Amino acid sequence: MTFFLLMAVGTARAQVPNDNIENRRLLRAEETITSSTVGCTVQPGCVDERLTGKCIEYHNDQWFEFRPPASGTYYVNIGGQRCRDVRGVQLVVLTGTPCQPATYRILSCTSLGTQDDLFVPLPNLQAGQPYLLDVDGYLKDYCGFTLQVSGQARGLPVVPAPAVPHGPPAMSRIVTLAWQVPDSLASARYCRVLRRELHEFRAREIWRQPLAINTYGQRQLAYTTTDTLATPGQYLYQIVAGGEPSDGPPTLLQQRWAAYSQLRPIMPGAVASGVVFVTLPLARYPRRAQLAIVVSNPENGRVLRRLPLALQAAGPGQGRIYAQPWFDVGIRQVAVAITCYPPGAPAYTEQLLLPLAAAP
Numbered sequence: 001m002t003f004f005l006l007m008a009v010g011t012a013r014a015q016v017p018n019d020n021i022e023n024r025r026l027l028r029a030e031e032t033i034t035s036s037t038v039g040c041t042v043q044p045g046c047v048d049e050r051l052t053g054k055c056i057e058y059h060n061d062q063w064f065e066f067r068p069p070a071s072g073t074y075y076v077n078i079g080g081q082r083c084r085d086v087r088g089v090q091l092v093v094l095t096g097t098p099c100q101p102a103t104y105r106i107l108s109c110t111s112l113g114t115q116d117d118l119f120v121p122l123p124n125l126q127a128g129q130p131y132l133l134d135v136d137g138y139l140k141d142y143c144g145f146t147l148q149v150s151g152q153a154r155g156l157p158v159v160p161a162p163a164v165p166h167g168p169p170a171m172s173r174i175v176t177l178a179w180q181v182p183d184s185l186a187s188a189r190y191c192r193v194l195r196r197e198l199h200e201f202r203a204r205e206i207w208r209q210p211l212a213i214n215t216y217g218q219r220q221l222a223y224t225t226t227d228t229l230a231t232p233g234q235y236l237y238q239i240v241a242g243g244e245p246s247d248g249p250p251t252l253l254q255q256r257w258a259a260y261s262q263l264r265p266i267m268p269g270a271v272a273s274g275v276v277f278v279t280l281p282l283a284r285y286p287r288r289a290q291l292a293i294v295v296s297n298p299e300n301g302r303v304l305r306r307l308p309l310a311l312q313a314a315g316p317g318q319g320r321i322y323a324q325p326w327f328d329v330g331i332r333q334v335a336v337a338i339t340c341y342p343p344g345a346p347a348y349t350e351q352l353l354l355p356l357a358a359a360p
Contacts, residue, residue, distance in 0.1 A: 015039030016062050021046055021098055024063035024132065032148040034080070037062065037137035047134075048101035055109035056090050061136035066149045071127045075153040075249065081115035083143035083201070088115040090138060091158075093122065098132060110158050115201040117155030121249065153249035156194075156203075161236055164198065164290070164310060165257055175258045178224040179239050181211060185251055189243035192250075193225060198234040198308060199292055199341075211241075232307045234259045234290075261309065276327040276356050277320040278334055285311060290341040295321065298335040298353060323356045332356055 018025040019040045027033065040060035047058045068074060081088050091110045096103035112118050125131065137143055148154070181188060190210050196203035206227060212220040229235065235258050242250035278295065285291060288311060295305040304326060309319065326334065333356060339349040 018062050018064065021063045021132070021134075024065045027064050027066040027133070027147075027149055029066070029069050029074075030148065030150050032077075032146050033064075034144065034146050035062065035135065036142070036144045037135065038142045040137070042136075043099065046099040046101070048104065051094070051101065051104055051106055052092055052109050055111060056092055056136065057139060058136055059140035060142075061134050064133035064135070064147070066131045066133060067129065068125045068127050068131070071125065072151070073121060073123045074125050074149050074151060075119045075121055076133070077117070077119045077148040077150055077154040078112065078145060079117035079148075079155060080146040081117075081143055081201075082145075083115055083138070083141050085138060085141050087138050087141075088112045088118075089135070089143070089145065091120045092134075111160065112158055113161060114196065114203065116196075116203050118158050119153040119155050119249065120158050121153065122149075152245040154245065155250075156238070156240060157250055157252050159252045159255065162255055162257065164234055165259070173229045173260055175227045175229060175235070175237070175260075176224065177227065177237060177239065177254075177256075178222070179254045180221050181219070181223070181241055181253065183219075183221070185241050187243050187247040188241040188251070189247070190241075191223065191253065192238075192240045192242060193227075194238045194240065195227065196236045196238075198236070198290060203236070203238060229258075229260045232261045234308060234310060259310065261307065275322075276324045276358050278323045278336070278354050278356055280319045280321065280336065280338070280354070281352070282309075282311060282319050285338075285340050286342045286345075287311060288343050292339040292341070294337040296335045296337075297326075297331055298333060299331075301335075304334065327356050 037060045040062050042058045089112050093107040094104045193207040194203040195206050239254040240250045291309040293307050296303045336352040341347045
């Protein structure tokens with residue numbers, strides 16, 4: 001029998017009975033199941049990474065089957081992700097005969113990119129047709145997750161985030177957001193403003209803007225709001241228009257990064273001589289790497305400063321952190337933990353002991 005195959009890469013806790021395709025678990029429409037990828041294995045003869053390119057690597061998958069009760073559009077709703085990595089899960093949709101990769105045809109391959117609650121639309125499913133879902137831990141990640149195939153979308157739409165900009169971050173904590181709601185979204189009732197720091201697992205709603213009607217009885221199209229960042233970092237903002245689940249799926253209106261940093265390379269003559277700094281050896285880290293820096297007192301372990309830093313495209317340089325208040329209370333050296341996230345490579349952490357030194 002020929003099946004439509006639906007594969008989602010995702011989450012984990014202990015080997016499940018549906019580790020192999022012949023033991024796949026049957027799903028009912030609107031049913032929400034909880035599962036994990038811990039201990040699962042791969043049937044090499046049932047998958048072919050050449051068909052999906054870099055979208056997916058199989059490590060610990062599990063199988064489900066879904067038969068739509070009626071023809072139409074359905075949504076795979078993925079929620080409750082608890083993974084080691086930020087990327088979350090992936091979803092691949094194929095057609096073909098199970099465990100015969102030569103018959104597969106890729107319909108879509110989606111990298112979800114975060115551990116947010118997300119949905120992937122599946123248009124034109126046929127009533128009674130068996131669809132297979134294959135869930136795999138991303139790069140053998142061990143995660144827990146919930147999975148549902150529904151006639152209503154829940155969560156955020158899956159849209160790849162834009163590349164993190166490599167220009168200099170802003171000095172201001174204030175971020176201004178402006179957007180428009182097109183007339184085509186007649187069923188939208190509000191806009192959600194969400195924010196996620198680069199190294200966080202999930203986005204957080206920071207504002208919900210009801211859609212307003214102007215004095216002419218027309219819906220207001222343009223909106224603006226501001227956000228004040230409490231700590232330095234690189235933040236992804238998402239603006240999503242939505243309403244009741246029965247109104248249709250939420251729509252992503254805008255995604256943008258905003259960066260705020262208190263760390264700057266200090267140029268000669270920019271500060272008075274004798275002022276104390278800690279100099280970070282940024283030249284040892286790769287270009288375009290993301291750094292998470294934690295400075296602490298080596299005497300008692302107390303954290304003095306946390307800050308992220310994106311090494312600029314022009315190349316890493318020497319960064320200095322103002323340290324005069326630490327010097328004034330008797331600290332002469334600090335412990336610095338630098339976690340480096342190189343592009344396309346595993347993260348690693350270095351533990352350094354750096355002196356406080358006065359500017360010449």
